[in-house]
Amino acid sequence: MKSICIIKPDDWHLHLRSGEAMRSVVGMSAAQMGRAIVMPNLTPPVKSAVQARAYHDEIVRALPEGSVFKPLMVLYLTDNTSALDIQEAVEASEVYAAKLYPAGATTNSESGVTDVSHIYPALEAMQKAGMPLLLHGEVTDPEVDVFDREAVFIDTTLSQIVKDFPGLKIVLEHITTKDAADYVASAPKNVAATITPHHLLVNRNHMLVGGIKPHYYCLPILKRKQPHQNALLAAATSADPKFFLGTDSAPHDKHAKESACGCAGIFSAHAAIELYAMAFDGVGAIERLEGFASKFGPDFYGLSRNSEIITLEKQSWTVPESYDFAGSEVQPFFSGDEITWRMQPC
Ligand code: DOR
Ligand code: ZN
Numbered sequence: 001m002k003s004i005c006i007i008k009p010d011d012w013h014l015h016l017r018s019g020e021a022m023r024s025v026v027g028m029s030a031a032q033m034g035r036a037i038v039m040p041n042l043t044p045p046v047k048s049a050v051q052a053r054a055y056h057d058e059i060v061r062a063l064p065e066g067s068v069f070k071p072l073m074v075l076y077l078t079d080n081t082s083a084l085d086i087q088e089a090v091e092a093s094e095v096y097a098a099k100l101y102p103a104g105a106t107t108n109s110e111s112g113v114t115d116v117s118h119i120y121p122a123l124e125a126m127q128k129a130g131m132p133l134l135l136h137g138e139v140t141d142p143e144v145d146v147f148d149r150e151a152v153f154i155d156t157t158l159s160q161i162v163k164d165f166p167g168l169k170i171v172l173e174h175i176t177t178k179d180a181a182d183y184v185a186s187a188p189k190n191v192a193a194t195i196t197p198h199h200l201l202v203n204r205n206h207m208l209v210g211g212i213k214p215h216y217y218c219l220p221i222l223k224r225k226q227p228h229q230n231a232l233l234a235a236a237t238s239a240d241p242k243f244f245l246g247t248d249s250a251p252h253d254k255h256a257k258e259s260a261c262g263c264a265g266i267f268s269a270h271a272a273i274e275l276y277a278m279a280f281d282g283v284g285a286i287e288r289l290e291g292f293a294s295k296f297g298p299d300f301y302g303l304s305r306n307s308e309i310i311t312l313e314k315q316s317w318t319v320p321e322s323y324d325f326a327g328s329e330v331q332p333f334f335s336g337d338e339i340t341w342r343m344q345p346c
Helices: 019-032 049-062 083-091 116-129 146-164 178-186 197-201 204-208 225-236 269-282 286-301
Strands: 003-007 011-014 035-038 070-076 095-100 133-135 170-172 191-195 243-245 309-318 323-325 328-330 338-343
Touching: 003 286, 011 019, 011 243, 011 269, 019 049, 019 269, 019 323, 035 049, 049 070, 049 083, 070 083, 083 095, 083 116, 095 116, 116 146, 133 146, 146 170, 146 178, 170 178, 178 191, 178 225, 191 225, 191 286, 197 225, 197 269, 225 269, 243 286, 269 286, 269 309, 269 338
Parallel strands: 011 035, 035 070, 070 095, 095 133, 133 170, 170 191, 191 243
Antiparallel strands: 003 309, 309 338, 323 328
């Protein structure tokens, strides 16, 4: 049986939700990850350092006994986020980044930014303080096709931010296109990207062929296998430190997804590192997993790498059909299917 040992990974893009929903899922991330960048798109969103600290403490209280998992909090940018709000976030030891959701781009983004010019003072303060800007990289113009929204965002918005803030650390989150992979690879070294397990393992055919599968619906939406999924696999396994792990695991109640207007999000925290192992192994690059999963993220954020080691074995197991989720159910990615790698308990 093949097995590998790697430094314990971190998840640089995770949705944990709050309350009972958060308590249902946080243990799964804590079992695999050393740290996670926790997305702030709650209702109401996490807009201040005070709210970020309260959310941090709520997560820590919910951790299993003895867990050393560390949630890294994120400020939700709005049209009204000021340089002072950023300063307070920089001074709060719990906050590590700020997130730009274009208003209306995705789940709970209604309070997001309507025009990037509104947050230029905040971006100036972030650049000065070394605080990373995390981007949901899609335009919201109704005239732009949903499959083109990431590429148009890069051309119209991201390239402008990169030009105007040459010293700002930027993470283009959950990239889904060859356009994004190419842009980030050739951008200055302050620009990086996260890649999800679902964008590595599936494409839009999985969502649309043989019937609409709402559990594959996420934003940015799954794209074509060629050139996009293949370009993401190439980027993730390239050993280029600009690309690192961010699951975008986004739990929703099963019934909220299986609906006439199903919500966006794929839950992958139950098997995050195993899913990535399967994707890397599938293209003969398992030896490149550790850099992507455990080294490049902390290096980009300027944090130390984890000191613990985990073991992954090539061993098939079947993912449950569902997990408990705040008194209801969440359907995990690969539910009922086989995953070919398994993390071993320490
Ligand atoms: O699929 C997604 N789900 N994409 C996002 O950007 C948000 C996330 C969520 O919060 O459910
Ligand atoms: Zn997300």
